[in-house]
Amino acid sequence: MIAPEVLLQKYYGHAAFREGQKKAIDAILQGRDVLAVMPTGAGKSVCYQISALLLPGVSIVISPLISLMKDQVEALHQMGIPAAYINSSISSEEFFQTMYLAQQGQYKILYVAPERLMTESFLRFASSVTISMVAVDEAHCVSQWGQDFRQSYLDIPVFVQQLPVRPVCTAFTATATVQVEEDIAAILQLQQPERIKTGFDRKNLFFGVRRPRSKMEELLELIREFRGKSGIVYCTTRKSVEEVCDVLCDAGYAATRYHAGLSDAERARNQEDFLYDQKPIMVATNAFGMGIDKSNVSFVIHYNMPKDLESYYQEAGRAGRDGEPAQCILLYGGRDVRTNNFLIERSRETMEVEDPEQREFLIEKSKERLKQMTFYATSTTCLRRRMLQYFGERAPESCGNCSCCQTNYREEDGTMAAKMIISCVYRAQKSGYHLSRSMAANVLVGSKRETILRMGLDQLSTYGLMSKLTRREVQDWIDELVAQENLALRPFADYQELALTSGSVAIIRDEKKVMHRVPIVQEKLAAPAGTVDPTLSEADNALFQQLRELRTKLARNEGVPPYFIFSDATLRDMCRKKPGSMPEMRQVSGVGVIKAQKYGKQFLKILMAAGD
Structure with a gap:
């Protein structure tokens, strides 16, 4: 069998796998089910695509969106990998043509919408070919605990049961809490899956x-x-x-x-x-x-x-x-x-x-x-x-790369302000009022708005208690109390009313303090936001722009997105390595055999001219 690393270099132009990829591929090739939780950009698709190329017959990739399938298949074609998709965007004629070519062994990877799995025509096709793997992309869609539950995903285990021989079943997602992860394994009926979690942190x-x-x-x-x-x-x-x-x-x-x-x-x-x-x-x-x-x-x-x-x-x-x-x-x-x-x-x-x-x-x-x-x-x-x-991961107290870590704070005792706001909500409720967040702020700052005066809210004992603050500052205080569950927002009529919680009672009874963190310097962005890459020299930045222009021209001629040709990261690597021959071009990260053959000479021409 060809080594997975050979295919990685040939089709994707990378010398080594990213964390978790090789482990997933090895498990699949050993006939084991896999459950992989890997962040966006970690290369989940490489796991099942390379496995599919090495397995006999065809592999089914179940994907929830038409646009996702279309892009994945077009990208595979750019690399020279035979693939197709089946969803509602294709005609019945295209469907049967795709099925025929798949039966003839023309495709190694077949993307399928979950709604198509249990149709009579697809089940008939699935029973007539060797299906070595069923890969479920965006697998969190199967869980009702998740944020993106799709009823059609529940057909997947039923479909697998209909097959003459159970294939390897794999599930991939970027977003899964521990509960969702367990749900995926149970609902998809994964059999003692190899579990791979590469971590959610993306340091860039x-x-x-x-x-x-x-x-x-x-x-x-x-x-x-x-x-x-x-x-x-x-x-x-x-x-x-x-x-x-x-x-x-x-x-x-x-x-x-x-x-x-x-x-x-x-x-x-x-x-x-x-x-x-x-x-x-x-x-x-x-x-x-x-x-x-x-x-x-x-x-x-x-x-x-x-x-x-x-x-x-x-x-x-x-x-x-x-x-x-x-x-x-x-x-x-x-x-x-x-x-x-x-x-x-x-x-x-x-x-x-x-x-x-x-x-x-x-x-x-x-x-x-x-x-x-x-x-x-x-x-x-x-x-x-x-x-x-x-997401269930341990993390240091500070990452140094977020707005909170890059902002200095001082802590203040905010208990008195919290008591004023809670008292306002309590007094209003006792008088039969249902205050929204903005109405409460208007009462506390002593607003003279017509609505406040007409409703008689200026007669509350808490009216104007926080008049030294702006309405926006009081609203921010209210938001903070809600976030800390010291107040709650509940549906009332056509808006959300403020309501007391056990935290409210504890604060009023002096059983709980409220600490308030106040920023003392403006937050800042982590990295330069301009178009110039600080990691490249001035000359290399100019070269990078030339390479981008060539990429845009080639993409327009072929009718594909520019990143299908080469990513920005690949173009930057070209600028750093400055290959002078085709073998050297193949050492650039992201330049596989097919892409080197198709585009290598044109990019080399610019790179070699820049080196003269």
């Missing part, structure tokens, strides 16, 4: 949270700093996507948009513009991104807070896939919590689950995950540590 990513007065102004400032770079701006709602995209375009940035309200044709066109670097900034809802392998995403900005840490980690993790330094910035506002609570409540109507008790269970789990996300967004201690602990 800077994590930052900002709480700006104006999110739009803060976003524009960040985009100015990132000028010339490719990135994603995530928004919670379609309306926000439209507004943000319009503002960026009006400001002169090449931005496009993606959300479920657009036609299939426009979504496909906008995604293509982003992948091909025609419009390097994508403004999108969470409908965009799963399976997007664009390697040169240098920043991910969350304009709104996601509903859980799993989603945030997955979306932020689309930055820096090439291993280069990248920025992940969350713009937080208290309204984000209310919006997400509203969306969670509304999700009852769209859930695939019919059982009412099960629906309520899922709603409660979603609210618990939102609470953990809010803790992250309002944290004044190491963000990376908080995230890693959530």
Whole structure:
């Protein structure tokens, strides 16, 4: 049998496997099931792709999104690996043609949508060929404890049971808590799987949270700093996507948009513009991104807070896939919590689950995950540590590469301020009022707004108690108390009302102190945000731009995204190594046999000219 390392060098252009990859491949080739939890950019797909090339017959890769399959298959074709996909985007004629070619041994890897598995035609095909492996990508979708449960994933173990011979079963995901990991193994009926966890920490990513007065102004400032770079701006709602995209375009940035309200044709066109670097900034809802392998995403900005840490980690993790330094910035506002609570409540109507008790269970789990996300967004201690602990990993007190670790704080006793706010909520409840976060802040600062006066809220004994602070500062205090569970937000009418908790009672009774961390220096970004790579000399930066221009030209001629040709990381390695021959070109990380044959001479021409 050919050694896996030979195929890694031949097709992917890498001399050595990343952590966990070889262990997964060895287990698969020994006929063992595998459960791998590896972060975005760790090379999960290499594990099952190289295994598929070495196993007899065909391997089935189950993937949740059409765009994910299309990109994976196109990337494999670029490397010279025979693969195809089956989903709702292909015609019946294309389906039967793909099945015929697969039966003839033309494909080693077949990507399949989970909805297709139990169809009569696919089951008939699956019984007529040798299926050596079933690989489940985005395996967390099988778990109701996870953030992205898909009912169709429950068909996977049923499909496997229908096969004449049980193949090796493997599951891969980037986001799984301990509970979700156990769920994956149980539901997919993995048999004593080799468990591989390479850790969630991606040291090249800077994590930052900002709480700006104006999110739009803060976003524009960040985009100015990132000028010339490719990135994603995530928004919670379609309306926000439209507004943000319009503002960026009006400001002169090449931005496009993606959300479920657009036609299939426009979504496909906008995604293509982003992948091909025609419009390097994508403004999108969470409908965009799963399976997007664009390697040169240098920043991910969350304009709104996601509903859980799993989603945030997955979306932020689309930055820096090439291993280069990248920025992940969350713009937080208290309204984000209310919006997400509203969306969670509304999700009852769209859930695939019919059982009412099960629906309520899922709603409660979603609210618990939102609470953990809010803790992250309002944290004044190491963000990376908080995230890693959530996923069950040990972490040092400080990472040195997040906004909290790069901000100096002083601790203050905030018990008196907390008592004022709690008393305000209590007095209002006793008088029959249901205060929202903003109404409570208005009462405490002594606002003269017409609504406050008309409702008689100025008659509360706590009116104006915190008049020395701004309304925004009081709202921040309220957010902090909610995050610490010293107050709660609960649905009332069409908004969220503040409610007391056991923590509130303990504070009023002097059984609990509230410590408040106040920043004393402005947070800073971890790495230079300009277009110049500080690790390259001035001459090499100019060479890098020349190589990028050639890559863009070749990609346009072939109708593929530029990173399909070579990643930015590969181009930088060319600049550092300056190969002068084809054998030397093959030593550049990311240059496999097929790509060297197709593109090597053209890139060598530029590299050798630069060396003269």
